[in-house]
Structures are given as structure tokens and as C-alpha cells.
Amino acid sequence: MNFVHEDPNFVNLLGIITENRNISPAVIEKDYWGNTTLEQDCANIRAWIRSLG
Amino acid sequence: MTRAANPLIEPGKAYRTRDLAAWGANPARLAKRMVQTGQLVPLIRGLYMRPVASRFGQAPASDQELLHAFLDRAPFIFTGPERWNALGLGTTAIFAHSLVYNTKRSGLFKLGRRSFLLRRTAFPENPPREWFVVDLLEHADEANASRSDLAAALGEALGRGSFNADVLASMLDRYASKGTKTLVKPLLSRTQE
Secondary structure, three states, X not given: OOOXXXXXXXXXXXXXXXXXXXXXXXXXXXXXXXXXXHHHHHHHHHHHHHXXX | XXXXXXXXXXXXXXXXXXXXXXXXXXXXXXXXXXXXXXXXXXXXXXXXXXXXXXXXEEEOOOHHHHHHHHOOOOOEEEEOHHHHHOOOOXXXXXXXXXXXXXXXXXXXXXXXXXXXXXXXXXXXXXXXXXXXXXXXXXXXXXXXXXXXXXHHHHHHHHHHOOOOHHXXXXXXXXXXXXXXXXXXXXHHHHHHO
């Protein structure tokens, strides 16, 4: 799986969102990591449920 | 084509009006024209940036670049929750604006859509992680943390060797208040035993 934060332009993306949405880059990045972690957890749970048959 | 008609401004850089004097006798008029043609984006009176192309679209100049121009190349460092949280001492708060220590200005400044809380204060040129520990302890209330919880976490981190005790002692001597020294010195003597 590829993540947006692995892109070398990720810092530019944070800057663009900051400019467009008027939100601090720190808040955007924290929100990104929260969502990414939750998404990963959900994927793990789905895989576990599938493994139960 | 005259030099003023085609100034060599770099993408991703910030410029003060006077920086444009190299390309025209009237830098204010040149800046105005470049804003009209979309080459420059105004941030605050007398400060502009040239966006940089990225695969996500036109990206703004970095915080570092903005502050570099705004503070006229005077020394500054970024501190605050992003650096404090990375120390692993249990803080998780974040600010709506970036905290910047510098040698020129104090106050909250909005540069374009980004806000920076500037504080004119003493800081090392290349701060080690241990300086950020001292900075966090000095501003524990702003980080929504209790100084005693931070001291406990720091004691454990020193025990694990996460910080250099000698460097921390040196940063304490130079940058900490009396209260912070009193809080941390017992932890250091325990580590050095």
C-alpha cells in the first residue's frame, strides 16, 4: 500500500491545504496521521474478520 | 526585454519589496505588477512569495523561507508543540500557529494564511534535543502538561539514555529558569550516579 506521506511532495500538499483551508499545517498533519492510523486499524480488523471464515 | 520585465525570482522563495530593487528602479510598482500577473502572491505589506509547482498543484513557499524574508535574514528557530511532542515525554497538544523564537520581533503575525507567534528571546543557534526539553519545561502550561508529569517522564527517558545528561545540564545552566533547574537537577544527579 502506498501512502501520501511517502510522496516527496507531501510537505507541499500540507502547504496547499494550509493556504486553501486556512488551517495550521500542524493540525492538518495530525489529522492525517489520525485518519491514516484508523484506516490501517480498520484494514487489519477486516483482514482478521475475513480470516475467521 | 528589460531586466524589470523579467525578474529572476525563484519559485518557492519569499521576497520583500526591497529585494526587487535589483530588477527595477521602482520595486513597489514592480511587485504590484508581478502580483497582477500572478508571479507573486502578497502575504503581508511588503512581503511576497513565489509559489512552487508540485504534483499537487501550486504550493506555497515553506514556513522557513517566509520567516527568513520576514525577519530580514535574522536568526530564528521553530519550537512549540511539534518539537515538544517529538521528545516522547507524553505531550500531544498542538497550536493553531507556529511558535518561532527570534532576535527581532515579538507578537502574532499572519503571513498570508499562516500565522506565526514570534517571541524575541535567547536560543542556541543549532539547538540540541535537550534544549527543547528545557523549552518544554519552561512552557509546560502552554503544552497542557504538568511539570511534575514531565519531570517523571524525563527521569525515565534519562534512565533509558534518550537524552544526553551533560548536554541537558549545559542547556539548563544557560536557558532554564530557577524553577526548572530545581526540578531537573535531581534527575540529572540520579542519572550520573
